[in-house]
Amino acid sequence: MKYESQRVAMPYFIFALVLFAGQIVFGLVLGMQYVVGDFLFPEIPFNVARMVHTNLLIVWLLFGFMGATYYLVPEEAQTELYSPLLAWILFWVFAVAGTLTILGYLFVDYATLADITMNKLLPTMGREFLEQPTITKIGIALVVVGFLFNIMMTALKGRKTVVNIVLITGLIGLAVLWLFSFYNPSNLTTDKYFWWFVVHLWVEGVWELIMAAILAYVLIKITGVDREVIEKWLYIIIAMALITGIIGTGHHFFWIGPPEYWLWLGSVFSALEPLPFFMMVLFAFTMINRRKRNHPNKAAMLWAMGTAVMAFLGAGVWGFLHTLAPINYYTHGTQLTAAHGHMAFYGAYVMIVLTIISYAMPIMRGRPYGNSNTAQVVEMWGFWLMTISMVFITLFLTGAGILQIWLQRIPESGEALSFMATQDNIVLFYWARMIAGCFFMAGLVVYFGSFFIKGQASFDEEVRGAAIQDA
């Protein structure tokens, strides 16, 4: 760590991981409700648990992105953070607001929550992933604006690198697109159309810039490959992401009202969306093959390769499976969508945050070459347990989805099974998914355990070539 103020990333990472654990606990609750329908009813109905599960994910990824940004922007700009105090204040504001919102979901009836937060004045609640009370949405907007101000002041006074420019572009995009969460017209089709401006243009647009920038930063650090080469890759990856992903939004417009030309546009462009993810795989493996140093933090390198591969599989391959309109006609809104969602979020965004945590956390804890070998081995066990579990969760949900489509969607009206009858027929897949979910939880516990193992790696472990100065 070159600048003392980078350390403000630490509380962001720790809080992100705490929320991650909460997300998985509620994931298990949901998994149980899929097999035992009245599990925890009426105390925690499915919609509440799901809201907690998805909102915790969004909030902890935002904490992770912010932590990553506070860590890497000062180092890239070669200057201290503009205001560590502001970063601390915003941390507490966001942490308290986020916690209160989650507690509100759990302990207050949703309609009452809408009432006491005066949703009437500016109704934005009750839409998938955007369930937060309007006041929380305003809070998120203010925190992000303060955060961007702090980061841009830092970046502007220092060295301008491509990593910083791309990361900050992605974060500005995130902030601007968030404004669409406040637009909730009474016409459902218009509502849905612009709802995707937040949801799709985040995860299949600007978040890819954030992910690629963080990946590029970690690769510069652990491989020692020339910055020029890495920056060229970074530009071409994000070019592909936006060229395919923006019009690719059309794959969400097939069945919610927009005209038929979206069937073509959405199919063609979203079929190309795996490209940037495939390039990220090539990028990570090529850079690591051409590495100029053997960084002793092997765990961080594993995460960097893992996130590229899993993002390609989850977002790329599993997305492509059902993105063409004639196929999506049958798969839309089935468990296949859930399968894709799980592996894509885990591969692309969970793992990129865990990558930067794996790289930066040891440094902030005074272990510049990474954790001890034992700690790294335990962390890698966590990596494999979580990742393989997620592969199985995805496969079982895919199985459930295919069977659901076969029973409920493909037959003619009159012959097709009803939704609930279909669910009864695929419960075996839900049990299998539940078991895989328990293994995921075990992996998370192992991963957390790695943080409590003492000791650090040493400089001597760099065997191939001397450690070069950071580019």
Added chain:
Amino acid sequence: MAERFTKSMARNIYLGGSTFFILLFLVLTFDTQSRAMPERDNRDQLTEEVVRGKHVWENNNCVGCHSLMGEGAYFAPELANVFDRRGAADSDVFKAYMNAWMNAMPTNVPGRRQMPQFNLTDQEINDLSSFLEWTSKIDDNGWPPNIEG
């Protein structure tokens, strides 16, 4: 990558490509919203009742279990075509059905998925029904494939 492919070329592809596709997306959005949608979403039938019904839908987080036009959660049945499925595409039949259904929840059958009791007033149930009826009439390119949603 070949040496003659330089970083500034990569940057220009990024800037040029993303600018072009952002503009194209804005043009398409304008066309979709201003020309195409008014003919497809029967907005002339978007009554006060339907608007109130949308708020009932939102304030009770219905999308947390159900899907609507395939979007939402996949724990409970699709509702964009429930007007056709349970209401025989008849307003009065559907409203009577909705009233009976909403007041009968939860079933409390052990082990079955449970829908909470939302304590809606008769008018709220009426509004919600109108919202779902209006939704069922949006031109959504013929989705879902069959009545089961």
